[in-house]
Amino acid sequence: MTMKTISMCLMMCLVTGVVSADWLQFRGPNATAVSTEAKAPADDLKIAWTADLPGRGLSAPIVVGERVFVTCSSGPGQETLHVFCFNAADGSKRWERAMRSTGRTMTHNKTCVAANTPCSDGDRVFALFSSNDLFAFDLDGNLLWLRGLTFDYANASNSLGMSQSPVVMDGTLVVQSENDSESFAAGLDVATGRNKWKLERPKAANWTSATVWKNTVALQSSAGILAVEPATGKTVWDYSDGASTIPSSVGSGETLYAVSHGITALAPEKGSVTQLWRNEKLNSGTASPLVLGDSIYVVNGAGVLIKASVKNGEEAWKLRMKGPFSGSPVAAGKRIYIVNERGIFQVIDPEAPEGKVLKEIELQETVLTTPAIAGGAIYVRSDAKLWKLQ
């Protein structure tokens, strides 16, 4: 891209007010669940298009430029693993790859093999499945490399299914396969898929995903949170007071909000961790919390959205939403978006005095996943469909 083209693009952005940002992983930019785009989706959201999917999936869509990627699993034992690329503009299919699981595909009925959200470094897409099959494609669907992590490490599996989404940072793809038996996290070279490092992790089932925060990858487990250098896997800091094994923590500014004993706000420094505050009443259900402005938002197991101060954890209000929720909330501008298990997409105004549900869209399908936001649009998937809301 020439300087002239860059200048023209910048001019266009200034004119239209839209600066598009990709949504490259579970919970988007730095796994915060908050869009960094200048312009949030409009309040009069409608279904722009719908694409059919051939299989199940709890994985969230990701968006790279004009491409939307989503994974599915199909077949009697969910052995067929699909990676799709759709055009963001109209939902047409650019390409599809269908692979076969090499690891175990047994899961609890509620989840499925396509449970881990893929991630991208902008040039490549990394699709990990519950069977521990991992594929790297370029954006045009060329297979760059693959791994079978249960083929490599035979006891790395969970009979209930796994869902830890990978993250990519500084040329390293960080994957977790944390379970009761052969539990590990590994940093892989994005170009080759070879191990740069591999860490033993607590032998306990874990469905949380890593948080990308302050040049570290924070690995959460029942033992606590271990922050590592992505390139080496070396410990930067270690919080060992326990943490959730389902909802994942979130970092914002200088603070990591750990899903630990409710929410525990941590200010980690190299080698040590200072606890800023703890509110045990901020109990997340399945959904992961998000930070928007000076507030943290938690969805509890009863489907109640709780707003609290990031400064001291003090609760501001509670808003009962239509639950239950398996997916996590996401946010853009001054709005929070979440879909319940019955497929009711809800737009929330968190600045209203007690919070307010502004809009509901009935997707009329079971939705167990987290939306993605990019280009002023929101993407949601079910076991059979991918929607663009705009």
Added chain:
Amino acid sequence: MKSSLVCLLALAAASLQAADLSKPIEALRAVGKEGQGNEAAGKAWQEIVKADAATLPEVLKGMNGANPLAENWLRAAVGVIADDALKEKKLPVEALVTFLKNTQNSPGARVVAFDLIHRADEKLAEELTPTLLEDPSSDLRRHPVAKLIEAGNVALEKKDNAAAIVAYGKGLGGARDEDQIKVLAKKLRDLGQKVDLPKHFGFLMSWKMIAPFSNADRAGFDTVYPPEKELKFDAVYEGKTKEAKWVDFTSADEYGKIDFNKPFGMEKSVVGYAATDFFSTEDRPAEIRIGCKDGWKVWLNGELLFARDEYHRGAKLDQYKLPCQLKKGKNTILVKCCQNEQTEQWTVEWEFQLRVCDATGTAILAAK
């Protein structure tokens, strides 16, 4: 003469294409654990996907004897070539049918071939379906079994019970997947037919069992108790809460569950063992398939096949498939089954189910 020349030229071109692909296919087949060979495979894959659709059988053939990772590299390449060929209506359907019909080709590759035939010519795929009932691929068997279930249902609607019994019975004979077997067994039983599920699956129903050894702090999983050193069925050992003695146990469960709670009571933090002899008519490859939600280990003729220390995350038929080699005559199978300390209602089970079958899931029945 002219047509012979054309054929010769076509054959020469085809063999050239095949020869051109042999090296990149070999690069894909060379991938191994921990990303070994990925760099070379990535380059080779780019070469293969540029090949003409006529090479599809050759690329599929690359899957024969390949490890599952290499199969996926090749599967992805076939997908790319086939997508283009289908758009241009250039899929070599006849060659794919030939490939499918050769049961010496790998089951995984033949499944891909059948799917491509189905995408190109649905009617032809329908015609081929009945021929797949006794196929070495359990995936391919699903299609004719589904058709037979449909045929039985149609006959039943017409109140032609005899025809329904024939269709369901034939379907059950070919079925290898639990979901289809369950449907067929129920249909046949509803029509007054007897179905022997333990025999169909090949569950081992009669065992000698001993317990309770200690699994305090889950340490029993790695503790070598006497049955791992000797199988002496009249021996008595010190157990966790009482003497550990061998007892005879025959399962009455048609899914072959071997339940330690029945002879030994609902103990917690305990280890039990079950042993049985399986008489094979020949030296042969086989699979021991186990379903178990407790910690377990399985030995065949003293050789440890696999060990799994996961507790109460769920169990199902064929949860773990353990390739093994049976010898002609007596083969001794030993199972270690570890119950943990959890007290929730869903952690009561201290049991396993085990069957001996071939790679298709067809039961290998004991000689005696």
